[in-house]
Amino acid sequence: MEDADTVASETCPTTNGMPMLGLGTWQNDDPDQCAESVRTALETGYRHIDTAQAYDNEEAVGEGIAAADVDREEVFLATKVWISNLAHDDVLETARASLDRLGVDYVDLLYVHWPSGEYNPEGSLSALSELYDEGLIENVGVSNFRPVDLEVAVDVCDAPILANQVELHPLLPQAEIREACENYDVEVVGYSPLARGQVFDQPEIQDVAEKHGVTEAQISLAWAREKGVTAIPKATSADHIADNWASLTVDLDREDIDTIDAIDETSREVDPDFAPWN
Secondary structure, X not given: OOOHHHHHHOOOOEEOOEEOEOEEOOOOOXXXXXXXXXXXXXXXXXXXXXXXXXXXXXXXXXXXXXHOOOOHHHOEEXXXXXXXXXXXXXXXXXXXXXXXXHOOOOEOEEEEOOOOOOOOHHHHHHHHHHHHHHOOEOOEEXXXXXXXXXXXXXXXXXXXXXXXXXXXXXXXXXXXXXXXXXXXXXXXXXXOOOHHHHHHHOHHHHHHHHHHOOOHHHHHHHHHHHOOEEEOOEOOOHHHHHHHHHHHHOOOOHXXXXXXXXXXXXXXXXXXXXXXXX
């Protein structure tokens, strides 16, 4: 296992300008804790922070960014438009409100949170394209899009689509979505990359973790990176933030990947009634 100094000095690989390990903030809804988590992550080395209108913590995330000893321009900041705000004019209005809550002039990535509710490909994505043209967002993203949803979005969106954020971990590897994203030159961002803790109990992941002398979380995050996936695990404590960051020092070999890929258990942790697959 790498020593603390090596981990602290580790730099995160990027893909299309997006750091491949980020801090997720879903359910980090205590304002003080959220702001402190963001500050701690940035000062640990993270440069990718993910939030959403629906998380009700954009203000705290902004406070954490402002408190960190890191320039705003170094931070890749992403948020998402909720399904009730996806009519064209609502996207424009609520995106600006998100910027105000975050205390920033722009975000690096703005996602359609789900292709549900008020989502309309032409109306919703044309609004994101307007925000892109105005410089209020650096990139357009989609989230929880199936391959068919992604195909339509790429076709109708004037601005390029940088990423599709989906639940992705060793128990839900999303091979079909990863293939579709590769075909459309869209990055894959994986949320809940630790399957909300379920990966810790998988014998295959435990074996690989023991082989490398690291944690199961680090193995799962390293596996995602090997798949070309940007992982955004939630972490609140300094220990968990550091442990996830240390995954950048883990190099898996072909045998490790094959072992993890052979897991035959499937689990989807996020499955609301309005999901496009339901």
